[in-house]
Amino acid sequence: MAEDPFTEHRPLLFTIAYEMLGSAIDAEDVLQESYLRWRDVDQASVEHPRAYLVRIVTRQALNHLRSVRARREEYVGPWLPEPIRTAPEVSDDIILAESVSMAMMLVLETLNPTERAVFLLHDVFGYTHGEIAAAVGKAEATVRQIAHRARGHVHARRRRFDPHSDAGREIVDRFLTAAATGEVQALMDLLAPDVVQISDGGGKVVAARRPITGRADVARFVLGVLRTTTAATHVEHGTYNGMPAARFVTAGELDWLVAFEIRDGRIAGLYGIRNPDKLHRADAVSPIDRGAQQPWKP
Structure with missing residues (x-):
């Protein structure tokens, strides 16, 4: 029996949700909500399940992020992302390692939700502006402008990253x-x-x-x-x-x-x-992955 696409692509989906939210707990909630939506879909009609799932997770993460931003403004003391334990080989993918680093996650916090989604999907996960437009519900030209603005913001604030060694x-x-x-x-x-x-x-x-x-x-x-x-x-x-x-x-x-x-x-x-x-999840290794690119079509 073929593996369920949601299970197959779970590391990628978790990585997108975590980088969007900075919280493994919230990322798991998003994945649960996304799975319920996926379960109710006529999966036989979905030509590219991976792309479809990425779109669902992106939209759910955007909704979730907008709802938690107000709570973070009331957080007592500095806010840091929930740490995730990663396998040493994550450092072999420098883009992935940098994107989940504490320093980068704090830079991502300074973007608005749509900017964060566009930057991550394009610069980290490698999707085209047209594909991202379909995920965030914006025109492609608008997404290009958002990507340019977000990239400039991130590059002005990022620190040079040395992977774990x-x-x-x-x-x-x-x-x-x-x-x-x-x-x-x-x-x-x-x-x-x-x-x-x-x-x-x-x-x-x-x-x-x-x-x-x-x-x-x-x-x-x-x-x-x-x-x-x-x-x-x-x-x-x-x-x-x-x-x-x-x-x-x-x-x-x-x-x-x-x-x-x-x-x-x-x-x-x-x-x-x-x-x-x-710190509840700090003992378990979280499988994370950027995934191999496939066409983005529902």
Whole structure:
């Protein structure tokens, strides 16, 4: 029996929904809604199921994103995407790895929903303007204008991306060792001059209420945080959003997760997620995929 197209293309559909929403929980909700719509379709009449499913997921994600934006404006402290655990080989696809990185996801948050959909579908997933027009309900000429505007916005704000590598993990190891032993200068030497540290506690746990920038302030913050950990806390390595990460586990529970942005051999960004609502899925690897292009026809 042939595999159901929805199951076959699920990694692609999840990736689109997650990059649109910045939340794995919301992405799963969108996939559930999309599956129900797919189930009610006369599937024998659908010539290209993959393209049809992408269209459904895009529209559902757009609707969902418009409804959650107001809630994010009321979020307590900095908002970070819900982290997803990714397989190391995700870094082999640089476009995919960069598109799910914390830094890029934060840039995507500054786009309006339609701009975000157009940018992702064109620049990440490789669809044509005409195909995207059919998905977002706009004229092709309008989509071209939106794509140009969104691309300029993203390129003006994006930071150069270095995919996860053994060298990046070694830098993280050295950073954690220096932090644990209190070697301030060694710690600062591993940080980029414009390093930024962002903590997301969602108002539910203690976390910095604003981004911290600069080597000295970030080093001081990191040392202060580590002084509050107990002997029962141990650190595990992982790969999240295509980035090297450290998992701080206490009594068998993931207490917080830090993803590291590496640029030119130094740490340019630390993204700490402590909001427990965003850590429920942190143990499971999320299969993500950009998919191989096929014609976009219903």
